[in-house]
Amino acid sequence: MALLSWNQFTFYQPSVGRMLQNSIQTNRLSHSYIFEGPIGTKRIDAAFLLAKTLLCTQKDDHANPCGVCHHCTRVDKNVHPNLFFVQNDNKEIRKEQIKELLVEFGKASIETGPRIYIIDQAERFNQYSANILLKTMEEPGVDIFQILITTQINSLLKTIISRSQILHFRPIDKCQIKSDLEKEGFSPLLSSAVSEYTTNIDMAREMVENPLIVDSVQLVIEMARSLQIKEKSIVLHFKEKRSAILGDMAITDFFLTMLTLFLKDILNYKVRYLDLLVFTTETELIGKLSEAISQKRIEELLDKMLGLKSRLKYNINVALAFDKLLAYLERGFDHGISSSSSSI
Amino acid sequence: MNFSLSTNVLLNSLLISQKALSNKTPAPYLQGIKMEVTPKEVILITSNSDISIKLSIKDDSLVVESSGEILVPGKFFVDIIRKLEGDRIELSVVDNNSLRMVAGDSDISLNLLNVDDFPELDFPLNDEPIKIDSKIMKAIIHQTTFATSAIENRPILTGVNIRVEGEKLTAIATDSFRLSQKMIEIPKNMESMNVVIPGRSLDELGRILEMNLDEILIHLNHKSILFEYGNILFQSRLLDGNFPETSRLIPTEFPIIIKFNKERLASSIDRASLLSSKESSSSIVKLNLRNDNIVEITSNSPELGKVTEKVYPLEKAIGMPIKIAFSSKYFNDALKTFNSEEVYVKFTGEIRPFVIEGDLDPGVIQLILPVRTE
Numbered sequence: 001m002a003l004l005s006w007n008q009f010t011f012y013q014p015s016v017g018r019m020l021q022n023s024i025q026t027n028r029l030s031h032s033y034i035f036e037g038p039i040g041t042k043r044i045d046a047a048f049l050l051a052k053t054l055l056c057t058q059k060d061d062h063a064n065p066c067g068v069c070h071h072c073t074r075v076d077k078n079v080h081p082n083l084f085f086v087q088n089d090n091k092e093i094r095k096e097q098i099k100e101l102l103v104e105f106g107k108a109s110i111e112t113g114p115r116i117y118i119i120d121q122a123e124r125f126n127q128y129s130a131n132i133l134l135k136t137m138e139e140p141g142v143d144i145f146q147i148l149i150t151t152q153i154n155s156l157l158k159t160i161i162s163r164s165q166i167l168h169f170r171p172i173d174k175c176q177i178k179s180d181l182e183k184e185g186f187s188p189l190l191s192s193a194v195s196e197y198t199t200n201i202d203m204a205r206e207m208v209e210n211p212l213i214v215d216s217v218q219l220v221i222e223m224a225r226s227l228q229i230k231e232k233s234i235v236l237h238f239k240e241k242r243s244a245i246l247g248d249m250a251i252t253d254f255f256l257t258m259l260t261l262f263l264k265d266i267l268n269y270k271v272r273y274l275d276l277l278v279f280t281t282e283t284e285l286i287g288k289l290s291e292a293i294s295q296k297r298i299e300e301l302l303d304k305m306l307g308l309k310s311r312l313k314y315n316i317n318v319a320l321a322f323d324k325l326l327a328y329l330e331r332g333f334d335h336g337i338s339s340s341s342s343s344i
Numbered sequence: 345m346n347f348s349l350s351t352n353v354l355l356n357s358l359l360i361s362q363k364a365l366s367n368k369t370p371a372p373y374l375q376g377i378k379m380e381v382t383p384k385e386v387i388l389i390t391s392n393s394d395i396s397i398k399l400s401i402k403d404d405s406l407v408v409e410s411s412g413e414i415l416v417p418g419k420f421f422v423d424i425i426r427k428l429e430g431d432r433i434e435l436s437v438v439d440n441n442s443l444r445m446v447a448g449d450s451d452i453s454l455n456l457l458n459v460d461d462f463p464e465l466d467f468p469l470n471d472e473p474i475k476i477d478s479k480i481m482k483a484i485i486h487q488t489t490f491a492t493s494a495i496e497n498r499p500i501l502t503g504v505n506i507r508v509e510g511e512k513l514t515a516i517a518t519d520s521f522r523l524s525q526k527m528i529e530i531p532k533n534m535e536s537m538n539v540v541i542p543g544r545s546l547d548e549l550g551r552i553l554e555m556n557l558d559e560i561l562i563h564l565n566h567k568s569i570l571f572e573y574g575n576i577l578f579q580s581r582l583l584d585g586n587f588p589e590t591s592r593l594i595p596t597e598f599p600i601i602i603k604f605n606k607e608r609l610a611s612s613i614d615r616a617s618l619l620s621s622k623e624s625s626s627s628i629v630k631l632n633l634r635n636d637n638i639v640e641i642t643s644n645s646p647e648l649g650k651v652t653e654k655v656y657p658l659e660k661a662i663g664m665p666i667k668i669a670f671s672s673k674y675f676n677d678a679l680k681t682f683n684s685e686e687v688y689v690k691f692t693g694e695i696r697p698f699v700i701e702g703d704l705d706p707g708v709i710q711l712i713l714p715v716r717t718e
Contacts, residue, residue, distance in 0.1 A: 074461060079373050081393060081463040099496070106499035107542070107581045108567045110393050111463050141584060 002076050003042070003049045005064040011176055012042045012201070016167045020046070024053055024063040030165040032137055032146045034122070036153040037169025040200025044120060046169075047147045051075055051083050051116040054145065071113075081110045084117040088124055095128040102132065105141050114143040122148035123155040130157045137163045171199035181208055189281045193217050196278050197257055207254075216245055216255040220262050221282055223326075227333050228288055235326045246318050253312060256322075260305045263329075266290045267298045289333065297332045304328060345381050345412025348434040350405035351425065351447055357388055357401050358422050360576060363548050365418040366392030373461035376415040377422075383408050390418065391465055395545045397552075398467050398577040405432070415459040416443055424452055467570055467577045473561035474513065474530055478553050478573065481560050484515045485550040487526045487681040487708055492543035493519035503540035505587040508564070510536075516590055517543065522674045523590060523697075524681070527707035537564050540587050545580035552578060593697065594711055598690035600663030602633060604655065606687045606702070610679045612653040616643045617672035619651050628715050630669045637661055643672075658686060668694050669717045675700075678710035 003009050010017030016035075023029045033050075035043040049065070052075040056065035065072050074080040084104070086097055101117055109115050125133065134157060137146070146164075150156060153166065174195040181191035186208045194204050194213065207213045219241055223234045245255050261278045268276045269283075269290040277283065308325055312318065358377070366374050371393075378389040386401040386408075414437060421443075425433070430448025438444045438453065445452045493501035498520075505516040514527045549571060553560070561572040571578040617627040632640040637660055644650040668691060679687065684702030691698045700710040 070460065070464065077461065079371065079461040081371070081374075103496055103499055104393075106585065107394070107583055110391070110396075110465070110581065112466075112567070 003045045004067055006049070006053075006062065007064070009042065009046060009049060012172050013046065013169055016046065016169060019167065020050060021063055024050075029054075029145065031140045031144065032148075032164040034148045034150060034153060034156070034161065034164045034166045035169060036150055036166055038151060038171055038200065040198070040202040040204070041169040041172055042201065043149045043169050044118070047118045047149060048075060048078075050145075050147065051080075051118065054114045054116060055080060055082060057113075082113055082115045084115070086117065086119040088121055091124065092126045093119070093121075093124050093129045095126070095132055098129045098132045098136075102136055105136065105144055109143075114145060115141075116145045116147065118147045118149065120149045122150040123152040125156065130160065134159055134163075172201050174199065177201050177204050181205070189279065190214060190217060192278050192280065193258060193261070196261055197254060212244060212248065212251045213254060215241075216251060217258055219245070219255070220258045221279070221285075223259075224262055224282070224285055224289060227330065228285060228292075234330050235323055238322065238326055242319060242322065246322070249312070252318060253309070256305065256309055256312065260302065260309070262286075263298060263302055263305065266293065267295065267302070270295055270298070292333050301329055301332050345379075345414060346409040346434075346436040347381050347386065348407050348409075348432055349386070349401070349403055351428055351431060351433045353401060353403045353405060354433060355425050357399050358425055360552055361388045361390045361397055361399050362418060362422050363552060364390040364392050364395045364397040365422075367419065373415070373457060373463070375418050376457045376462065377418045378413070378415050378459065378462050380413050381408055381411045383411060389462075389465065391463065394542060394581055395548055396465050396467070396579045398465075398579070400575045402575070412437060413459050414443060415457040415462050416454060417457060420454060424454065465579075467579055468563065468565055468568070469570065469572070470563040470565070472532070472534070473563045473572065474508070474534055476513075476528070476530070476560050476562060478557055478560045480528055481571075482550055482553050484526050484528070485546045485553075487705075488515045488517040488524050489543040489546050489550075490677050490681070491517040491519060491522055491524035491710075500540055500583055500585040500587055502544075503542045503583040503587075504546055505540050505590075506537070506564075506569070508534050508537040510534075516587070518588070518590060521671070521713050522678065523593060523709075523711040524678065525590070525594070525709045525711070538587070539564060539566070539569060540583040540585070541569055541580050542583060549578055549580070552576060594699065594709060595690075595692045595696065598663075598692055598699070600633070600661065600666050600691040602639065602661040602689050602691075603658045604639075604687055604689060605658060606679055606682055606685055609655055609687070610676055612641050612655050613672050613675055616641045616651045616653050619643055619645060619648045627672050628669055628717070629672045629675075630667065630717070632667045633661055633663075633665050635665055663691070666691055666694060668698065669715045670698075670712055671715065674712050678712060681705075681708065681710065 006017055006021040035047060037043055052065040052072050053059060053063055055071040055075060056069060057071060058066040058069050071080065075083055078085055084101060105115065137160065153161065178191045178195040181194065181204065182188055190208055194207050198204050223237055226232055226234055226237050245251050265277050265279050265286050266289050269286045277286065279286065304325060308321055361377055374392055380387040384402065386406060388399045390397050424445065428447045428450055433445055433447035436444050442453045442455050488504050492504060496502055501519055507514045511529055512527055513530050514525060516523065516525045552573065555574065557574050563570040563572060568579050568582060613629055616629045627643065629641055629643045632642065634640060637657060639655045639657060641653040641655060642651060678700050682702040682705050684704035687700055687702045689698060689700050695714060695716060697711050697713050702708065
């Protein structure tokens with residue numbers, strides 16, 4: 001989803017947004033930028049917004065592109081002849097690609113106006129292509145802007161870094177991701193669960209559309225319910241559903257995180273940090289469960305869960321490990337309930 | 345959009361337009377031909393980002409029923425029109441997304457590209473263009489573009505430098521080992537200009553100039569050069585950067601001048617280059633003016649053998665004996681550009697650049713740098 005305005009972008013990256021907007025308004029843009037930050041922090045969207053702003057001929061007073069003119073619509077579709085987007089799917093950036101750019105910028109532009117080139121995954125420069133790029137940076141052309149997008153700024157040449165303005169993109173605030181997802185019509189529960197799991201907004205959007213993710217969240221709640229009702233052991237409950245969840249490492253990890261978050265919710269409820277709850281729709285259930293377990297027990301269980309999370313990446317028997325964890329979990333609540341009943 | 349016209353007229357126009365069609369550009373929108381239909385004319389616009397052609401069709405056979413703007417996939421469209429039978433073709437847009445062509449017994453629909461994706465190209469015309477005989481323009485192209493650099497390490501050298509100063513227009517091309525210059529007189533005093541046109545664009549222009557019209561108009565501005573040739577506007581992007589100052593490279597005084605028959609000199613050098621140790625493209629031959637006024641062209645490669653060619657100058661050579669070595673390819677490339685049958689080769693020294701000129705080619709200078717041997 002393309003960004004519409006600098007204001008919208010500022011929600012995601014407050015400092016970078018303000019800085020770029022100011023530079024445009026005061027006409028003090030650098031000819032070379034490095035957008036540095038983790039994946040899913042709107043770096044590419046920001047680069048396209050900057051390109052659109054530079055090319056749009058009908059900007060408003062706050063440097064926002066109009067979004068409807070011929071320039072803007074073509075930037076959105078990435079068919080503008082003055083915009084060059086170098087993308088490399090996890091391959092090295094070859095020197096030919098940079099040479100092509102060089103040849104292109106050796107000529108006058110096709111359409112009047114500035115020219116912008118955006119290089120994604122700039123950490124994938126090899127020695128040759130980086131040096132060719134450096135050569136162009138030493139003598140920047142008129143009205144040519146360069147945006148390098150990278151996750152690892154240290155793998156760029158020092159001489160490239162020193163010639164560029166560096167903008168750090170921070171992980172996006174989880175409230176922002178949550179409200180974004182809710183605006184797109186995903187359930188509040190799912191949005192808040194996923195926003196707790198990742199700060200990568202692109203990944204978050206992919207995740208909420210994955211049925212396995214939806215199932216995992218649902219399963220955590222179902223298991224919590226059966227913990228409360230005590231009709232059936234959660235170990236058995238999990239056994240019925242586990243093949244789908246344990247089949248994919250990413251889903252396994254997500255499921256375990258959700259389980260941990262739910263337990264943390266119980267802890268938070270116990271110590272009355274109600275505004276920190278993730279599973280807000282299940283407050284009642286959380287409340288009941290929190291009475292059935294002691295704080296010390298929760299802490300022990302959380303410890304075990306985090307331990308398993310770090311062991312997941314080793315070659316362990318995941319199904320067995322989960323069974324053991326769930327058995328612990330169940331016993332924890334048994335203990336809590338029995339101790340509370342004995343006190344009556 | 346709905347119009348009809350003679351198939352031949354459309355085909356001939358398309359054959360010119362397609363010269364600016366690109367097939368390898370990553371941008372699919374440049375693989376299309378933009379058609380603008382107005383009540384009076386049909387305009388075809390193509391661009392491969394380096395050159396753009398705008399061609400207007402105003403033919404008696406043209407009947408426009410409704411106007412419009414579309415972008416058709418270039419290669420398919422040209423191929424279809426080329427193979428159609430029937431004198432007249434009727435074109436109309438169906439459902440806003442396909443072009444229906446009816447001619448003879450054929451009925452073809454071709455899906456359209458999105459016309460909004462096509463760049464906004466302007467073809468700026470000057471009030472006072474430079475007017476040149478199209479034969480002279482062709483000569484300029486023929487005599488200069490071959491000397492442009494083929495490697496793009498220095499992009500500026502892949503172009504031909506056009507300078508307008510007073511009543512002179514000079515075209516210069518060099519790859520830093522040779523230089524080719526053509527100067528012509530232009531009728532009026534023009535504003536001074538100094539631009540560099542990509543050599544490949546000029547080669548394409550040369551192919552379009554086959555139409556045998558008398559004149560070509562040149563509209564120059566700082567960003568582009570536009571050639572107006574009948575109903576064709578041919579625009580090329582300019583190369584950014586400064587072309588090296590070449591006027592001081594060309595020597596003014598020549599102590600040694602030898603006059604040759606062009607054909608005989610060319611074939612001698614050609615033969616001499618046959619036995620050259622290096623690849624044929626960079627084969628070095630030696631020219632030796634002897635005391636007895638005979639010129640020897642030699643090449644020697646120990647593992648292959650050696651060649652000695654004798655060439656007799658047409659007149660007694662002026663100046664002292666000289667031995668000089670140079671690339672046979674550069675020399676023959678330069679010779680080929682002359683219309684004159686007799687050429688002058690002028691030297692200043694054994695390690696100084698030398699110049700070829702001809703009586704029937706006023707304004708042409710071909711300069712070659714010698715090679716240092718031993």
